Amino acid sequence: HANCFVETGNGKALLIDFNYDVEPLPGSYPLPVVGPFSLLEESTVNHLGKLAFRWMYWNGLLPGKPIPLPAQMSMTGKQTTDLATKEQP
Numbered sequence: 275h276a277n278c279f280v281e282t283g284n285g286k287a288l289l290i291d292f293n294y295d296v297e298p299l300p301g302s303y304p305l306p307v308v309g310p311f312s313l314l315e316e317s318t319v320n321h322l323g324k325l326a327f328r329w330m331y332w333n334g335l336l337p338g339k340p341i342p343l344p345a346q347m348s349m350t351g352k353q354t355t356d357l358a359t360k361e362q363p
Contacts, residue, residue: 275347277303279324287320289313291347299352304343306351313352 280288289311290298302309311323334341 275345279320279327281321281324282316285318285321286316287324288316289320289323291352293347296347296349299354301352303351309351 275293276291278290280290282288289303291303291313292298298314300312300314303311303313310319311317312320330341333339
């Protein structure tokens, strides 16, 4: 399971949430509807999240401190309705 912030410029970024079994999907992360991060959408909030994650990376992940997010990918908050229509011929 991976989360990647992609800087798009002008103080905005995309957030991608995926794993080997599930391609990146639109939606919100980490809470459904509320977010605060939009998946696959350019936003200033995603850019600010990337800046906050820098601190979390150096002060939490690298020293091995636990973080309050699950390691397993959740489909909660992901919009999967488009998937069913794309898979059918």
